[in-house]
Amino acid sequence: MPEFSPDDRKYMQRALELAQHGRYGAHPNPMVGCVVVRDGDIVGEGWHPLAGEPHAEVFALRDAGDEARGATAYVTLEPCSHQGKTPPCCEALIAAGVAAVVVAREDPNPRVNGQGIARLVDAGIDVRSGLLRDLADKLMAGFLSRMQRGRPRVRLKIAASLDGRTAMASGESQWITGPAARTDVQRLRAESGAVLTGVATVLADDPSLTVRMPEFNPHDRQPFRVVLDSRLRMPASARMLSLPGETLVYCHDAGNARALSAAGATVVEVAADGAFTDLAAVLADLAGRGVNDVLVEAGPTVAGRVLAAGLVDELIIYQAPTILGSETKGMLTTPNWLRLADRVTLDILEMTRVGDDMRITAIPEYK
Numbered sequence: 001m002p003e004f005s006p007d008d009r010k011y012m013q014r015a016l017e018l019a020q021h022g023r024y025g026a027h028p029n030p031m032v033g034c035v036v037v038r039d040g041d042i043v044g045e046g047w048h049p050l051a052g053e054p055h056a057e058v059f060a061l062r063d064a065g066d067e068a069r070g071a072t073a074y075v076t077l078e079p080c081s082h083q084g085k086t087p088p089c090c091e092a093l094i095a096a097g098v099a100a101v102v103v104a105r106e107d108p109n110p111r112v113n114g115q116g117i118a119r120l121v122d123a124g125i126d127v128r129s130g131l132l133r134d135l136a137d138k139l140m141a142g143f144l145s146r147m148q149r150g151r152p153r154v155r156l157k158i159a160a161s162l163d164g165r166t167a168m169a170s171g172e173s174q175w176i177t178g179p180a181a182r183t184d185v186q187r188l189r190a191e192s193g194a195v196l197t198g199v200a201t202v203l204a205d206d207p208s209l210t211v212r213m214p215e216f217n218p219h220d221r222q223p224f225r226v227v228l229d230s231r232l233r234m235p236a237s238a239r240m241l242s243l244p245g246e247t248l249v250y251c252h253d254a255g256n257a258r259a260l261s262a263a264g265a266t267v268v269e270v271a272a273d274g275a276f277t278d279l280a281a282v283l284a285d286l287a288g289r290g291v292n293d294v295l296v297e298a299g300p301t302v303a304g305r306v307l308a309a310g311l312v313d314e315l316i317i318y319q320a321p322t323i324l325g326s327e328t329k330g331m332l333t334t335p336n337w338l339r340l341a342d343r344v345t346l347d348i349l350e351m352t353r354v355g356d357d358m359r360i361t362a363i364p365e366y367k
Contacts, residue, residue, distance in 0.1 A: 002128040002129070002130060002131075004102075004128070004131050007040070008074070008102060008131055009131065009132065011035050011037050011042070011072075011074040011102075012035075012074045012076070012102065012104060012131045012132045013132065013135075014033075014035050014042070014045070014074075015033035015034055015035045015056075015074045015075060015076050015104075016033055016076055016104070016132065016135055016136065016139060017033065018033030018034070018035070018045055018046065018047040018056070019031040019032050019033030019047055019048075019056070019076050019139055020033075020047075020139070021033075021047045021049060022047050022048045022049050022050070023190075023191055024190045024191065024216055024217060024218060024219065025049050025050040025051070025218065025219045025221070026048050026049065026050065026051060027051065027142070027143075027193050027290075027291075027292050027293070028051060028143075028146075028193060028290030028291065028292055029048060029051050029055075029143070030048075030077055030139075030140035030143035030144075030292075031047070031048065031076075031139055031140060032047065032048045032055060032056040032075065032076050032077045032140075033045075033046070033047045033048075033056050033075075033076050034046050034047070034056035034057045034059070034060035034073060034074065034075045034076070035060065035073070035074045036060050036061065036063070036064040036067070036068050036071050036072070036073050036074075036098070037071055037072050037073075037074065038064075038067050038068075038070065038071035038072070043063075043064040043065075043067040043068070043071060044060040044061060044062070044063035044064025044065075044067070044068060044071075045059075045060055045063055046058065046059025046060030046061070046062070046063055047059065050219055055079075055080065055089050056075065056076075056089075057073065057075060057079055057089040057092055057093055058089065058092050060073065061073075061092055061093070061096045064096075068096040068097060068098055069096065069097035069098070070097065070098070070099045071098050071099065071100075072098065072099060072100040072101070072102060073093055073098050073100070073101045073102070074101075074102045074103075074131075075101060075102070075103050075104070076103070076104045076105075076136045076139065076140075077103065077104065077105060077107055077136065077140065078103050078105065078106045078107040078112055078114070078116045078117055078129070079092075079093055079101070079103070079116040079117075079120065080107065080109075080111075080112050080116055081111075081112055081115040081116040081118075081119050088116070088119075089116070090116045090119045090120050091119075093120065093125070094119075094120065094123045094125065098125060099125065099126065100125060100126040100127070100128070101120055101125055101126070101127050101128075102127075102128050102129075102131055103117070103127070103128075103129045103130075103131070104129075104130070104131055104132050104133050104135070104136035105129065105130065105133045105136050105137065106129060108144060108147040108148055109147055110147075117129065141153050141293075141313075142193070142292030142293035143292045145292070145313070146287045146290075146291070146292050150284060150287055151280070151283040151284055151286075151287050151311075152193065152194070152283060152286055152287055152291045152292055152293055152294045153292065153293050153294070153313045153314070154283070154294050154296060154306065154311050154312050154313050154314075155188065155192070155293065155294070155295050155296065155312075155313065155314045155315075155316060156296045156303055156306055156307060156312045156314070156315050156316070157185060157188060157295055157296065157297050157316045157317075157318070158303060158315070158316070158317045158318070158331050158332075159176050159177045159181065159185075159317075159318045159320070160176065160317060160318070160319055160320070160331050161176055161319070161320050161322045161323060161324040161328075162319060162320065162321055162322060162323055163323050163324060163325070164330060164331050165324035165325070165328040165329060165330060165331075166299075166300065166328075166329050166330065166331055167299075167328060167329040168324065168327075168328050168329070169327050169328060169329070171204045171205075171329075174205070176320050176322070176324075177318045177320045177357045178320070178355045178356045178357055179355060180354045180355025180356070180357065181318040181320075181354045181355055181357040181359065183213065184318070184354050184359065185297075185318075186211055186212065186213045186216050187216050188295050188316065189209070189210070189211045189216070189223060189295055190211045190213075190216035190217055190223075191293060191295075192223045192293045192294060192295040193223055193224060193286070193289075193290065193291035193292050193293055193294070194223050194224035194225075194226045194248075194286055194291045194293075194294045194295070195209045195223050195224070195225055195226065195294075195295045195297055196226040196227075196228070196282075196294050196295070196296045196297070196298065196302075197209065197225075197226070197227060197228070197296070197297050197298045197299075197302065198227070198228045198229075198298045198299055198301060198302035199227055199228065199229035199230075199233050199234050200299050200301065200302075201297075201298055201299050201302075202227055202229075202234050202235075202238055202240075203233065203234075203235075204299075206238060206239045206240075207239070207240065207297075208239055208240055208243055209223075209225045209240055209297065210222055210225075210240070210243055210244070210245065211223070220244075221245075222243075222244055222245030222246075223245070223295075224245070224246055224247075224248050224286070224289070224291065225240050225245060225246070225247040225248070226247075226248045226250065226282070226286070226294070227240075227247065227248070227249045227250070228250055228276070228277050228279075228282065228298075228302060229249050229250065229251050229277075230251055230252050230253075230272065230275060230276050230277050231251065231253070232249070232251050232253070232254070232256055232257060232260060232267070234249055234260060234265070236259045236260055236262065236263035236265075237263075238263075241260075241263045241264045241265055242264070246266060247264065247265045247266065248265070248266050248268055248286075248289075249265045249266070249267045249268065250268050250269075250270055250277045250282050250285075251267060251268070251269055251270075251277060252269060252270060252271060252272035252277055252278070253269065254267050254268075254269040268285060270282055270285060276305065279305060279306060279309050279311060280309070280311070283311065296312075299329075300329060300330055300331060300332050300333040301333045303331065303332050303333075304332040304333040304334040304335075307332060307334065307344060307364065308334050308335050310364075310366045312364050313363070313364075314361065314362070314363060315346065315360075315361070315362045315363070315364060316359065316360070316361050316362075317331075317359070317360040317362075318354065318357050318358070318359050319357060319358045319359075319360060320356070320357050321356060321357070321358075344364050344365070344366065345364075345365045346362035346363065346364055346365065347362060347363040347364075347365055348360060348361070348362045349361045349362060349363060
């Protein structure tokens, strides 16, 4: 591991802070930040704001101007080495005349994967890698999941009462949690490449699954709306089909998809898993569409299936200070778990108050 000074850490920490400005626009690309430092002073800063626009290094070099020559660039991800929608960033760094580059981690994208660093080294630039890698990994967890596992990161969001209930027996559930929690869910949607639900939720609630708050959607983009609908029961009149953005409906028999397709849905046929669509196949298809993060907002059946399949990377529970009672619906419908050994334990990362509600963020610890 290369040696890093306290100043190195300070500058990389700043680059990580800058990267977060791309939280709502960078995907399917990762969030990346860059700081250019010369003689102990920051002379340029940049981040990747929107897919299709220049990367962080280009903005930082523009900010630095002639002062980039002989400087050190701190970048949260290995500079790209290929021509995509924008030119290779390693070539921009070389042309600017930087003397050194410090990166948080290598890029696992097969189109880069060490080639950017190799190109910089070949050009005589001093390159050090691995500084604050753990923080960079957290920042781009969805991108890393897509590149390394072939599927997006899955976050399961549940809104429940204090006694763990999500709806009345009639299906009434709006609203268990308060306005602040619902605003926070808008943030989660905006951070995601897709929002996934089941057809039962569509039939019961006719949800929009859109990002409606401008502060979380500065680029006016919507995540994919994903509906699991094995038998294509979704009506062509569903509200989400008339809204901006794309709706993907996954089934295992697309023979009667004409009405939905005519209404604007993209119907995708995948393998069956018993009576349901195969979740792994759905996630693999979403990865192929460039989705890094999936937010699951569904009823207890879909939520239980995703958790039981070992596919939940992060569980987010908004718990309201209310009691709904026993004649109501629970958070999850799971397989026939009969023993304590069948349970899924959780590593609780955070418990914080959001308005009148409590938000619990946890990582399932699968056996």
